[in-house]
Amino acid sequence: MPAVTIALKDLRQRIRDRSAFLWGIVAPFGLAFIFSMILGGVADTSNLDVTYAVADLDGGEMGRAFVDEILRPLDEQGLFDIEFVNDEATAESMAERGDVDAAIIVPAGFTDAVNSGAPAAVSVIGNVDTPILAEVARAIASGYADEVNAVRTSVYSLIVLQGEMPDDSELSALAAAARSEPTPLVVGDDSAASKVLSAPTFYSAGMAILFLFLAVQFGVLGLLEERQNGTMGRLLAAPIRRGSIVAGKALTSFVIGISSMSVLVVGTTFLLDARWGNSVGVAILVLAGVLSAMGIMFLVAAFAKTPEQAANLLAIIAFLLAMLGGTFFPVAQAGGLLAKISMLTPHAWFLRGLGDLIGEGRVGAVFPAAFYMVAFGVVAGLLALFRLGKAVAP
Amino acid sequence: MRRPSKRGTSMSGLVLQAEGLRKSFGEVEAVKGVSFHIAEGETYGLLGPNGAGKTTTISIVTGLLEKDAGQVLVDGREITTTTTSAKAAIGYVPQDIAIYPDLTGRENLNFFGHLYGMRGRSLSDRVDEVLEIIGLAGRAGDRCDEYSGGMKRRLNIGIGLLHRPRLLMLDEPTVGVDPQSRNAILESVEQLSDAGMAVLYTTHYMEEAERLCDRVGIIDLGVIMAEGTREELVSVVGERDRVRLAATGHLAAAEEALRRLASVEEASVRDDGIDLLVRGASAALPSILEAAARSGAAVTSVDVDEPNLEAVFLHLTGKALRDTGAEGEAVDEKEASSEGDREG
Numbered sequence: 001m002p003a004v005t006i007a008l009k010d011l012r013q014r015i016r017d018r019s020a021f022l023w024g025i026v027a028p029f030g031l032a033f034i035f036s037m038i039l040g041g042v043a044d045t046s047n048l049d050v051t052y053a054v055a056d057l058d059g060g061e062m063g064r065a066f067v068d069e070i071l072r073p074l075d076e077q078g079l080f081d082i083e084f085v086n087d088e089a090t091a092e093s094m095a096e097r098g099d100v101d102a103a104i105i106v107p108a109g110f111t112d113a114v115n116s117g118a119p120a121a122v123s124v125i126g127n128v129d130t131p132i133l134a135e136v137a138r139a140i141a142s143g144y145a146d147e148v149n150a151v152r153t154s155v156y157s158l159i160v161l162q163g164e165m166p167d168d169s170e171l172s173a174l175a176a177a178a179r180s181e182p183t184p185l186v187v188g189d190d191s192a193a194s195k196v197l198s199a200p201t202f203y204s205a206g207m208a209i210l211f212l213f214l215a216v217q218f219g220v221l222g223l224l225e226e227r228q229n230g231t232m233g234r235l236l237a238a239p240i241r242r243g244s245i246v247a248g249k250a251l252t253s254f255v256i257g258i259s260s261m262s263v264l265v266v267g268t269t270f271l272l273d274a275r276w277g278n279s280v281g282v283a284i285l286v287l288a289g290v291l292s293a294m295g296i297m298f299l300v301a302a303f304a305k306t307p308e309q310a311a312n313l314l315a316i317i318a319f320l321l322a323m324l325g326g327t328f329f330p331v332a333q334a335g336g337l338l339a340k341i342s343m344l345t346p347h348a349w350f351l352r353g354l355g356d357l358i359g360e361g362r363v364g365a366v367f368p369a370a371f372y373m374v375a376f377g378v379v380a381g382l383l384a385l386f387r388l389g390k391a392v393a394p
Numbered sequence: 395m396r397r398p399s400k401r402g403t404s405m406s407g408l409v410l411q412a413e414g415l416r417k418s419f420g421e422v423e424a425v426k427g428v429s430f431h432i433a434e435g436e437t438y439g440l441l442g443p444n445g446a447g448k449t450t451t452i453s454i455v456t457g458l459l460e461k462d463a464g465q466v467l468v469d470g471r472e473i474t475t476t477t478t479s480a481k482a483a484i485g486y487v488p489q490d491i492a493i494y495p496d497l498t499g500r501e502n503l504n505f506f507g508h509l510y511g512m513r514g515r516s517l518s519d520r521v522d523e524v525l526e527i528i529g530l531a532g533r534a535g536d537r538c539d540e541y542s543g544g545m546k547r548r549l550n551i552g553i554g555l556l557h558r559p560r561l562l563m564l565d566e567p568t569v570g571v572d573p574q575s576r577n578a579i580l581e582s583v584e585q586l587s588d589a590g591m592a593v594l595y596t597t598h599y600m601e602e603a604e605r606l607c608d609r610v611g612i613i614d615l616g617v618i619m620a621e622g623t624r625e626e627l628v629s630v631v632g633e634r635d636r637v638r639l640a641a642t643g644h645l646a647a648a649e650e651a652l653r654r655l656a657s658v659e660e661a662s663v664r665d666d667g668i669d670l671l672v673r674g675a676s677a678a679l680p681s682i683l684e685a686a687a688r689s690g691a692a693v694t695s696v697d698v699d700e701p702n703l704e705a706v707f708l709h710l711t712g713k714a715l716r717d718t719g720a721e722g723e724a725v726d727e728k729e730a731s732s733e734g735d736r737e738g
Contacts, residue, residue: 005508013496230492234553237456237486238509239478394458 002240006248010222011255024215024260028207029267032200032274050080050133053103055091060111061172066122066144067106074140092125101130102137114148117156121145197355201275204268206327208261209350213293213318215260217311219253220301223388224310233394242392246385250294257290281357281366285350288373292346295381296321302387321345346373407434409483409561409592415454415464424450426616427464432561437583437593439607440618441600441703443713447616448596449489452565455594456486469560482510485559489566491546492553495539499530499549502538503556510557520556527582528552544575551579555586562586563594568602580606600704612707619710628701630709634659635675637682638697640667644690651689655681667693 014020054071056063075082083100085091091103105123113120122141126134155174159165197205223246226232235245265282268274276282300317304310324331324338325347331338342348353369410432417425425447432438440448453459455466457473466473471480493502503521512520525531528548530541538546547567555562564583568576583606587593597603603610604624611621620627641648645663652661652670657678660671668686672678675698686693707713 002509005505009494009497009501009505012501013494016496229494230488230490231494233453233456233458233488234486234492234506235509236458236475237481237484238506239480239482239511240509241478242476394453 002238002244003247003251006235006245007251007255010219010248010252013222014218014252014256020215020218020256020260023211023217024256025263025267027214028211028260028264029271031211032204032207032264032268033272050136051083051100052080052137053083053085053091053094053100054106055085055088055103056106057088057108058106058110059108062111062114062120062148063106070140070144071104088123095125095127098127098129100127101133102126104137104141114152117152120148197351197358198273198275200268200272201354201358202351204264204272204274205276205351205354206322206347208264208268209289209293209325209347210318210322210327212257212261212289213297213321214315216253216257216290216293217297217301217314217318218256219249219251219294220298220384220388221307221310221314222252223249223392224301224304224307227393228307232392236392236394245392246388250298253294253297254290257293258286261286261290275358277354277357278361278363281363282354284363284366284370285353285357285373288353288370288377289346289350292373292377292380295377295379295384296346298384298388299380302384322347324348326351346376349373408432409434409436409469410438410455410594411465411467412451412455413465415451415466416462417450417454417459418462424616425454425461428613428616428618429464430611430618430621432592432594434560434592435587435590436608437587437595437606439603439610440594440596440613441598441603441607441610441707442596442613443598446598446613448598448613449565450616451613452563452594452596456484456563457481482557483560485554485557485562487551487554487562487564487567489569491543491550493538493546493549496537498535498537499525499541499545499552500534502549503553506553507556512557520558524552524556527555529578543570544572544578547571547575547579548582551582555591559591561592561594565596566598567595568597568599600702600707603703610703612703612710614707614711620706624703627703627706630706632673632701634671634673634701634705636699636701636705637670637672637675637679638667638699639670639682639686639691639693640695640697641686641691641693642666643692648686648689648691651685652682655685658682
């Protein structure tokens with residue numbers, strides 16, 4: 001088996017120069033760790049230390065309802081801390097100094113405005129350093145405003161139907177009754193939510209597939225290095241088929257790719273708390289990912305004349321595909337053409353396949369993603385073989 | 395020292411037969427109908443300047459390069475680029491050092507041994523044997539990037555003879571080698587030939603061809619212009635000796651006088667003396683010295699060279715071997731080989 005002999009020689013060289021270890025394990029694991037620490041914290045509120053300043057300048061029924069029924073329960077659940085202040089200026093300066101992540105101000109006359117049908121607004125002043133947490137505060141205020149509007153609409157409808165204006169006590173009772181009614185319509189998204197990868201899982205998978213493309217490059221680079229070093233002539237003079245040389249290089253890529261992904265899956269599971277799902281499904285995704293990476297990287301390298309040129313080209317393509325494929329951020333959310341282009345990358349299918357596997361919990365969920373990844377690999381690989389056949393020359 | 399020709403004593407079996415080899419790279423015809431053969435135990439030299447077609451010829455014979463026409467038989471089996479098992483009879487030593495620098499000498503030998511189907515004890519024993527032959531037994535466990543240039547050259551040759559090939563092809567193995575390593579390489583080739591191995595040796599060094607080769611093919615511009623033993627080739631230019639007189643005084647007058655001597659065929663003045671082409675130099679030397687002295691030239695030393703392959707090459711091509719030995723031509727030929735194969 002000359003191909004195995006060549007692959008074993010290549011692997012010995014790669015282990016000795018530590019390049020495969022660096023690109024296949026250290027770099028992806030390190031980046032996954034960094035990304036999940038930095039960006040994962042935003043989504044995982046258990047790690048957050050969020051504080052909002054609240055100034056209730058209204059003192060009326062509607063202001064107290066916002067504070068007591070909305071904000072206090074969230075504070076008691078431990079989602080964030082509330083610091084009550086007595087005036088708008090203090091709240092605003094706390095947000096500007098960065099003492100709190102946002103200041104929520106219920107203006108004076110808020111209850112009267114709501115009851116009289118006049119415009120009423122809860123203000124949110126954000127901390128520029130924590131824009132996402134300020135958005136969360138705005139979303140809370142907006143949710144309360146929507147509820148107030150719904151109550152006002154229902155009470156107004158009743159007044160129109162009765163044809164007479166109730167007195168203040170009746171009006172308050174009606175409003176309280178309307179608020180206590182459960183929301184009739186909610187949008188359930190349990191299924192989609194279960195397919196969303198946790199931050200450690202997303203970045204572990206994203207970095208793994210990104211660096212897989214760099215790890216498998218060593219096989220095809222070896223082919224170009226044999227030419228550059230003059231050893232290709234020796235291989236061609238040996239009693240072996242030319243195809244064995246290419247097969248040996250492909251085998252090198254395959255072994256490095258599978259090893260890299262396997263170590264990352266196990267390592268990120270235990271060290272970063274990534275959840276990869278069913279192991280058979282993950283194995284299918286990894287295998288398909290490796291095949292797609294091999295095909296595409298061999299095709300890219302087939303257009304290079306030297307190992308240096310190939311390495312540069314491969315790095316550019318690997319990062320371009322990774323960005324388009326959504327390994328750094330979910331490009332598909334941009335919609336339109338970019339979302340369509342994203343699905344032309346194995347990276348997007350790998351992440352989608354993993355989401356489907358985790359969401360549906362069955363091995364078959366990965367088949368569509370695996371099919372597309374293998375298809376990318378086979379098509380690119382066949383094109384690469386056509387060109388690399390000519391590169392196997394002294 | 396010139397080794398005695400074994401021609402006539404070991405021609406029983408032809409190991410290599412190359413017939414009508416042709417190869418073009420685009421518009422350039424690099425090899426134009428080259429034919430030669432090598433018998434068991436014979437060392438055959440392809441002598442020519444860089445760019446003459448030596449590397450292209452050896453690449454075709456080794457099965458590295460697709461030929462346009464012709465046939466190569468090694469041990470009676472045809473060699474092409476798609477041949478596999480028949481190539482096991484060939485040991486190839488490329489011009490450039492072709493080893494893996496990040497592997498040890500032993501690992502390099504083991505790897506290529508495996509490619510030639512060697513396994514287990516027989517491989518490890520043979521690796522030890524080759525390491526002894528090339529003088530690297532003490533450094534076998536060191537990475538090759540820690541070797542000197544001469545040690546790398548020796549390993550380069552060791553890989554070629556590891557599998558005991560019937561035919562060993564060495565493509566200019568002494569280019570860029572220090573004199574000590576060069577001598578060691580030449581001695582190794584002599585020993586292999588003495589052990590019965592057929593050797594194809596390309597070089598542009600006349601001295602190496604004269605020392606090693608039983609027969610020599612003089613190649614230039616892709617054509618073998620003459621072929622035979624040293625004696626046969628020298629007879630092409632006749633038994634004329636080259637006499638170099640180191641002299642001062644009236645050199646032009648001396649040249650004129652020397653030309654008039656019956657034994658002198660050619661005479662030319664150089665900066666520090668006169669070069670002569672003479673029939674029977676030993677007998678003619680007294681009259682040469684007397685004629686020079688009479689013309690007012692003071693001869694300080696005399697060198698007499700017997701006819702050699704350099705003279706043969708000069709006679710056949712009109713140019714000296716060393717005058718045409720530009721490194722760039724070798725590179726051009728190699729690049730042309732590579733490009734041609736890709737196009738082909």
